[in-house]
Structures are given as C-alpha cells and as structure tokens.
Amino acid sequence: MPPPALRDRQSKYLAIPMKEAEEIMKNIGKQMAKNTESLAVSQEILGKIAANFVKSTENMPRTRVSTKDGYAIIANDGSSTKTVIGVSLAGAIYDGVLQPGQCVRISTGGVVPESSTAVVMVEHTICTKKTDDEEELEIQLKEHISTGTNIREPGSETRQGDVIVRSGTKIGSAEFGILKAFGIKNIFVFKKPVITVVSTGNELVSPDCEDVPIGMIRDSNGPQLLALFTEYGFHAIDGERVSDDFESIKEKLSKILKTSDIVVTTGGVSMGEKDNIKEVLIDIGMQIQFGRVMMKPGLPCTVATGRFGTDSLKTVLALPGNPASAWVCSHLFAVPLARTIAGYAKTHHTRITVRLAHDIKLGDRPEYVRAFLEELEEEDFPIAHVTGNQISSNIGSLVGANVLLIVPMKEDKESIRKNELVKALLLR
Amino acid sequence: MPPPALRDRQSKYLAIPMKEAEEIMKNIGKQMAKNTESLAVSQEILGKIAANFVKSTENMPRTRVSTKDGYAIIANDGSSTKTVIGVSLAGAIYDGVLQPGQCVRISTGGVVPESSTAVVMVEHTICTKKTDDEEELEIQLKEHISTGTNIREPGSETRQGDVIVRSGTKIGSAEFGILKAFGIKNIFVFKKPVITVVSTGNELVSPDCEDVPIGMIRDSNGPQLLALFTEYGFHAIDGERVSDDFESIKEKLSKILKTSDIVVTTGGVSMGEKDNIKEVLIDIGMQIQFGRVMMKPGLPCTVATGRFGTDSLKTVLALPGNPASAWVCSHLFAVPLARTIAGYAKTHHTRITVRLAHDIKLGDRPEYVRAFLEELEEEDFPIAHVTGNQISSNIGSLVGANVLLIVPMKEDKESIRKNELVKALLLR
Numbered sequence: 001m002p003p004p005a006l007r008d009r010q011s012k013y014l015a016i017p018m019k020e021a022e023e024i025m026k027n028i029g030k031q032m033a034k035n036t037e038s039l040a041v042s043q044e045i046l047g048k049i050a051a052n053f054v055k056s057t058e059n060m061p062r063t064r065v066s067t068k069d070g071y072a073i074i075a076n077d078g079s080s081t082k083t084v085i086g087v088s089l090a091g092a093i094y095d096g097v098l099q100p101g102q103c104v105r106i107s108t109g110g111v112v113p114e115s116s117t118a119v120v121m122v123e124h125t126i127c128t129k130k131t132d133d134e135e136e137l138e139i140q141l142k143e144h145i146s147t148g149t150n151i152r153e154p155g156s157e158t159r160q161g162d163v164i165v166r167s168g169t170k171i172g173s174a175e176f177g178i179l180k181a182f183g184i185k186n187i188f189v190f191k192k193p194v195i196t197v198v199s200t201g202n203e204l205v206s207p208d209c210e211d212v213p214i215g216m217i218r219d220s221n222g223p224q225l226l227a228l229f230t231e232y233g234f235h236a237i238d239g240e241r242v243s244d245d246f247e248s249i250k251e252k253l254s255k256i257l258k259t260s261d262i263v264v265t266t267g268g269v270s271m272g273e274k275d276n277i278k279e280v281l282i283d284i285g286m287q288i289q290f291g292r293v294m295m296k297p298g299l300p301c302t303v304a305t306g307r308f309g310t311d312s313l314k315t316v317l318a319l320p321g322n323p324a325s326a327w328v329c330s331h332l333f334a335v336p337l338a339r340t341i342a343g344y345a346k347t348h349h350t351r352i353t354v355r356l357a358h359d360i361k362l363g364d365r366p367e368y369v370r371a372f373l374e375e376l377e378e379e380d381f382p383i384a385h386v387t388g389n390q391i392s393s394n395i396g397s398l399v400g401a402n403v404l405l406i407v408p409m410k411e412d413k414e415s416i417r418k419n420e421l422v423k424a425l426l427l428r
Numbered sequence: 429m430p431p432p433a434l435r436d437r438q439s440k441y442l443a444i445p446m447k448e449a450e451e452i453m454k455n456i457g458k459q460m461a462k463n464t465e466s467l468a469v470s471q472e473i474l475g476k477i478a479a480n481f482v483k484s485t486e487n488m489p490r491t492r493v494s495t496k497d498g499y500a501i502i503a504n505d506g507s508s509t510k511t512v513i514g515v516s517l518a519g520a521i522y523d524g525v526l527q528p529g530q531c532v533r534i535s536t537g538g539v540v541p542e543s544s545t546a547v548v549m550v551e552h553t554i555c556t557k558k559t560d561d562e563e564e565l566e567i568q569l570k571e572h573i574s575t576g577t578n579i580r581e582p583g584s585e586t587r588q589g590d591v592i593v594r595s596g597t598k599i600g601s602a603e604f605g606i607l608k609a610f611g612i613k614n615i616f617v618f619k620k621p622v623i624t625v626v627s628t629g630n631e632l633v634s635p636d637c638e639d640v641p642i643g644m645i646r647d648s649n650g651p652q653l654l655a656l657f658t659e660y661g662f663h664a665i666d667g668e669r670v671s672d673d674f675e676s677i678k679e680k681l682s683k684i685l686k687t688s689d690i691v692v693t694t695g696g697v698s699m700g701e702k703d704n705i706k707e708v709l710i711d712i713g714m715q716i717q718f719g720r721v722m723m724k725p726g727l728p729c730t731v732a733t734g735r736f737g738t739d740s741l742k743t744v745l746a747l748p749g750n751p752a753s754a755w756v757c758s759h760l761f762a763v764p765l766a767r768t769i770a771g772y773a774k775t776h777h778t779r780i781t782v783r784l785a786h787d788i789k790l791g792d793r794p795e796y797v798r799a800f801l802e803e804l805e806e807e808d809f810p811i812a813h814v815t816g817n818q819i820s821s822n823i824g825s826l827v828g829a830n831v832l833l834i835v836p837m838k839e840d841k842e843s844i845r846k847n848e849l850v851k852a853l854l855l856r
C-alpha cells in the first residue's frame with residue numbers, strides 16, 4: 001500500500017454495468033469445476049441437482065388399472081345390467097375372465113381384469129340384486145360407458161426408459177417421490193462448492209462481544225452471510241475475522257483459498273487507506289475480473305479469479321463491508337455462482353413484476369431496493385413496500401425484505417411513481 | 429364398514445368450494461396451540477418465526493460515523509484548503525479537536541471527530557502539500573461541501589428501543605444479521621408442529637422393494653410428503669404404512685395422534701369398499717370438518733379435528749392416495765396449517781400472474797395445474813408451461829413444477845387460450 005499522499009484519489013477500476021458483471025460471473029461459473037458424486041436416494045439428496053438423466057425402470061402404471069372406485073365391465077356388451085362375479089382391489093387382483101353381462105367390483109388403483117374394457121364409477125350405478133347378507137349380486141348402469149373409460153393403460157404416464165428426472169433438475173419432493181416410486185437406489189448429483197466467508201476490518205469485534213468499545217462494531221456480516229448461504233441450501237465455512245493489515249489478509253486468504261472454491265470477503269474494497277483487499281488479490285496472483293459495478297448498494301464490489309497453484313479455478317468475491325451492500329451483492333453474485341457450480345439449470349432469482357406502494361427517487365446508479373410484498377386478491381401484481389432507509393449501512397433495510405426491486409438510474413425522469421410497475425427479484 | 433350392497437353409492441360429503449375449505453383451515457389453525465421457546469441466537473433459529481418483538485439495545489450507529497473514505501472537515505469554515513492534522517480509521521478514533529481550516533483523514537465507518545461537521549470524499553480532493561516521506565500535509569476541496577454531508581448521525585438507522593425484528597417474522601439471514609449486530613443473545617421463537625405422515629393401502633410395499641408383485645405398488649407418497657415438509661422447513665415423522673383394515677388404521681392413528689399435532693394420511697378417502705379413513709376418524713371421536721373439496725386434483729380431500737383426550741387440538745389431513753392429489757393438497761392445506769402453528773405471518777404461497785404457453789381445457793372443477801416458469805427478458809409475466817398429463821395418478825406431472833396454476837372450472841368458456849393470463853401459486 002503506498003503512503004497516503006501517493007494513493008489513488010480516483011478508483012482505477014471502471015464501474016462496469018450490471019449486465020456486464022453478470023456475464024463475467026456466468027463465464028467464471030462455466031470455467032469452475034463441477035464435481036459429481038453418486039448418492040443413495042435418501043433425504044440427503046434433497047436440494048441437490050441431478051447430474052445425470054434418470055430413466056424409468058418400468059412402465060407406470062405397469063398394468064391396466066382403474067382410476068375410479070366402481071365396476072370393471074365389458075363396454076358395449078349389450079347389457080346395462082351386470083352380474084357381480086368378483087372383486088379387484090388395489091393390492092388384491094381378480095384373475096378370472098369376464099363374460100358379457102358380468103362385472104367385477106374394483107377400487108381406484110385396482111388391476112382391471114384382462115377381459116374388461118371399461119370401468120363405471122360406483123356413483124353411476126345402482127345395486128339391483130343382493131344376497132341375504134348384503135353381498136351385491138347385480139348392478140345396473142345409470143349411463144352409457146364407452147370403451148377405455150376410467151382405465152389407465154400400461155405406460156400411459158411413464159414408459160419404461162422415459163427420462164423421469166433431467167440432469168440439472170433440483171431434487172425436491174416431487175423428484176424424490178418419483179425416484180422412490182420407481183425404486184431408484186442411487187443418483188449422480190453435483191457436489192456443492194466449498195464456500196468460506198471472511199470479514200475484514202480493524203473495527204470488528206466478535207458478534208458475541210458484550211461491551212463493544214466506541215469506534216468498534218460487532219461483525220454481523222460474517223454470521224449474516226453464513227446464514228444467507230444456509231438459506232439457499234449451501235453450507236459455508238466460517239472464516240471469521242481478519243484485520244485490515246496487508247500481510248494478515250494475505251496469510252488468511254492464502255490459507256483459505258487452498259481448500260475453498262468460493263471465498264466471500266466483506267470490507268476493505270473501497271478508497272480508504274486501509275482498503276488492501278484488491279492489492280492482496282493481485283499480489284497472490286489472482287486476476288481482478290471487475291473492481292467496481294455500476295450498482296447501488298455495492299459499487300466497490302470486486303471479483304477475482306485464479307487457480308492459486310491448484311488445478312481448479314477459484315473465485316474471490318470481495319464485497320463492500322456495509323451490510324446492505326454485502327447482502328445484496330451476495331444474492332446477486334455469490335448465490336448464482338454457487339448454484340452454477342452446484343449444477344443448477346436456473347441460477348438466478350425468479351423475476352416478477354410488482355406495483356410500487358410509494359414513489360421512489362432515482363439515483364445516479366441502478367439500485368436494488370429492498371422491499372416486501374403485499375398480495376391483494378383482485379390485483380394482477382403484488383404491491384411492493386420499500387423497507388425504510390436504503391442507505392447501504394442500514395442492516396434494518398434487509399429485515400423482512402423478500403424482493404429486490406430493480407430500479408433504474410436517473411435518466412429522463414427523477415422518480416418512479418406510486419402504482420407504477422417495476423421488475424423485482426424474488427428472494428428466499 | 430357396511431357390506432358392499434349397503435354402502436353409500438354417492439358420497440355423503442358435499443364438495444365444498446376451495447374458498448370455504450381455506451377458511452375452515454384458517455380457523456383450525458387459529459385454534460391449534462402455538463408453543464414458544466427461548467433459543468440462543470445461533471444458526472438453529474434460521475427458518476423459525478420470532479414470537480416476540482425484539483428491540484434494539486443501542487443506537488445504530490452509536491456515534492457519528494463517516495459513510496465515505498475521505499476527510500472530516502468543518503463545513504463552511506471559509507477555507508477550501510485544509511491542513512491534515514490526524515487520522516480517524518474504522519477501529520481507531522481521532523480524539524483531537526479540529527480548528528477551522530483543518531481536517532482529519534477518515535475511512536468509511538470511522539468515527540467523525542466531535543468538532544467536524546461534514547466529510548468530503550477523497551475523490552473530491554487533491555493533495556496540495558506533503559512531507560518528504562509522502563505523508564499528506566494539506567488537501568484542497570474540489571467542490572463545496574455542506575454541513576452533514578457523508579455523516580451517519582447516531583441512531584439515524586435504528587434508535588435504542590426500536591423494534592428490530594417483529595413477532596411473526598421468519599428468521600432469515602437478514603434478521604439473523606441484525607440480531608448479531610445488536611449482540612442479542614436469545615430470542616423467543618414458535619415451536620414447529622409435530623407432523624406425522626402415514627400411507628394407507630393394501631397395495632403398498634416399501635419404497636425400497638426390489639421386486640414388486642403385480643397389483644402392488646411402492647409407497648412413494650410417504651417419502652414424497654416427508655420430503656415436501658423438509659423442503660418447507662418442517663421435520664415430519666415417518667409413520668410408515670398401514671393396510672386398509674379398519675382396526676389397523678384405528679390403532680395406527682390412535683397411537684400417532686397422541687404425540688402429533690398434524691397427521692397427514694394418504695389413500696382410503698374415496699368411494700372404494702376399502703376406504704375406511706373417514707369412518708375411523710369418526711369412530712375415534714374426531715370431527716370431520718370437510719370430506720370433499722371442489723378441486724382437481726384432490727376432490728376427496730378430508731380434514732378432521734379433535735382433542736383426542738389431550739389438551740390440544742389435533743388435525744388429521746386425510747388426503748387422496750393419488751400422488752398428484754396428495755402433493756397438491758399438502759401444498760394447499762398442510763403447509764399453510766403447519767405455518768400457522770409455527771407462527772408465520774404469511775402462511776400461503778406467493779401468488780403471481782403468469783402467461784400461458786398453451787391452451788388449457790377447463791374441467792368440471794377448479795384445477796391446480798402443475799407448471800414450470802420460463803422467464804423472458806422483455807416480458808411483464810413469466811411464461812407457464814404445463815408439466816404434461818395432469819391425471820391425478822401421474823407423479824410425473826409434479827416433476828420440475830414450480831407453480832400451481834389456478835385454473836377456474838368450465839362456465840362460459842371451454843378453455844383458456846395460449847397467451848392468456850392466469851394466477852399461479854409459487855412453490856418452494
């Protein structure tokens with residue numbers, strides 16, 4: 001770090017547009033290694049991404065089965081009255097043969113006897129003859145039933161060999177269920193990246209500190225970002241705190257980079273005389289991909305990549321220390337990158353259109369405004385309420401937020417008005 | 429269960445409208461006990477709901493701090509040239525007093541000396557005098573700075589005693605961060621309900637079964653719904669399988685109800701001769717709240733409540749055995765109920781408006797159509813693609829779905845056309 005009088009008085013880094021930053025992140029994601037592993041189909045695979053196409057091992061259904069509770073009949077056999085000759089329940093097959101004028105009582109999921117061509121719902125029948133002990137002998141159909149009615153044909157939902165889970169699909173309850181339904185035992189999934197979070201700054205004390213000296217603050221960025229990754233299904237390692245000292249940061253990063261795919265640091269990336277992170281990254285041989293982004297909060301957001309003497313590309317996201325900046329930049333850059341490495345087909349947050357509850361003054365940079373949604377029955381768009389003071393130091397602006405409004409920079413107009421529509425990124 | 433000839437040939441349960449079913453569920457939720465506990469502020473509280481209002485213990489910021497890297501000055505002191513008399517870094521206070529024409533170099537987050545009234549950004553200065561070893565002696569301002577510029581006043585973001593986390597708020601990364609920032613050690617949260625999942629049906633074999641006899645199927649509903657609750661941050665207990673036999677179900681439910689708040693069963697609720705669940709529920713003293721809902725999939729969806737000899741109200745959701753029905757009804761009824769008991773302010777799924785990718789034929793019941801979203805850059809609404817054959821037995825219709833389209837029943841028109849807008853519930 002040069003002495004104060006010789007330091008840069010303007011950032012040497014061009015503030016690149018958000019679109020460009022996102023493109024760069026996409027390219028980094030593509031270059032970073034994706035590792036896979038074979039896991040048993042247990043709850044452990046929930047939230048992971050399938051790395052192979054999984055194919056069905058059999059037809060679904062395997063046999064013809066009834067979709068209704070009723071009677072298996074021969075459609076168009078000339079009779080609307082049927083003699084009840086047996087029962088086919090789910091789990092207990094009737095294996096006799098129907099003759100015209102006969103039927104077999106059947107339950108939903110029951111195997112349809114081979115000679116039957118349709119199922120009539122119990123609701124569409126009346127019982128016309130019974131034994132003394134109330135067993136059905138004969139029923140009458142209340143309406144005409146055509147061939148194929150209420151029968152699921154073998155393979156009509158899934159044929160043997162069909163893809164049931166695509167590579168790139170997140171294993172949620174639905175995907176887990178179909179794997180279980182077909183008795184799939186193992187599945188290849190993408191490994192999640194190793195992420196480490198480090199807070200930098202001489203002013204930081206432990207978040208558990210009781211009496212914080214004046215001029216110092218508790219490190220909330222560390223626990224907050226660890227929680228953020230947990231929220232998104234990633235486990236991040238607590239790299240704790242490091243002072244602003246060049247050598248201390250260098251030592252810390254050098255150690256962590258050996259074992260991490262992604263390192264997220266907060267603080268030390270702006271124009272202060274103790275802002276050493278960019279210099280350390282260069283010193284240890286990382287390439288700065290961008291050093292500022294035209295966004296608010298998060299202007300000094302920095303991303304660097306390098307192999308660091310290993311086989312695989314690693315990425316450091318050096319985020320500003322202001323909590324709103326660190327949180328927003330983690331959502332916009334770190335989570336999508338982690339998702340890319342973890343194999344997600346969809347790496348970005350769902351974008352929806354919302355209606356503003358109040359005016360928003362436009363600034364000199366595009367802004368990601370924290371807001372929460374109110375849903376009204378008769379409205380096409382949810383209403384977005386801004387979460388108070390949007391200054392980047394205000395951690396309170398994050399509380400309760402479930403969207404980031406994408407607010408453009410000031411150009412022709414000074415503000416967006418109440419009731420206007422804006423795009424928003426859905427969080428969590 | 430009466431013998432076949434004497435059973436009901438029409439359901440005795442009126443299919444109630446969805447709105448009514450949702451109202452009933454809301455009322456049940458209100459009556460069910462909410463229990464709270466005090467937990468240490470650790471990652472364990474993530475995803476839980478705050479049960480108390482948490483107040484800040486101090487001002488944020490505590491002192492006047494700089495929002496920029498630059499120089500603390502006295503604004504309007506008549507000089508645009510300032511002598512550099514010291515340094516105030518984040519974590520290292522300058523405790524001297526400024527005179528007019530003097531300044532103190534300061535970094536973002538640094539404490540602003542008492543006598544200073546504004547901070548000028550380093551970018552808006554030039555160094556006009558320095559020592560031989562490159563220490564700054566004097567700077568010049570490139571523009572006029574007014575009083576208060578780039579200073580965060582004490583309590584300007586949060587005042588001591590302000591509510592920082594509201595009761596009913598889900599503890600996510602943002603909320604976790606602010607609790608840590610204020611050094612909050614413990615928080616009251618709502619306990620989550622005890623949920624047990626049971627699959628019923630003579631046809632069911634273990635999901636791990638290798639060779640499934642014809643007429644039998646693997647139980648995928650059990651693992652699927654256990655995974656569904658996990659997806660939504662609830663832990664459900666595996667109540668495994670029970671046959672359709674009245675006494676077996678009675679024994680199983682009686683045992684589980686003693687220790688569960690919510691029991692979710694699948695199968696046995698329709699018009700088949702083995703459909704015993706409703707009768708068992710009545711037999712053990714539960715009140716059937718509804719026995720059919722005008723919806724697709726899930727018509728026979730049944731909900732019963734009762735105290736079952738305990739102090740607290742318990743709810744059984746007896747869902748149809750078809751996988752799509754069980755999955756959709758769990759989203760629509762079970763998850764919101766679990767959220768209510770867990771204290772969520774928002775218990776329903778976020779509702780958005782989407783544009784259809786293809787025609788949808790309307791049926792004789794309102795339908796929850798499984799679909800996935802495609803997002804287009806220039807579109808106000810995401811495009812919804814239906815996930816294939818929507819028959820309720822088709823587990824494949826769930827795979828990859830991230831919304832349920834709310835499709836009305838057939839009335840004036842036969843179908844909704846491609847490109848029309850419909851409401852959708854966002855899943856996961």
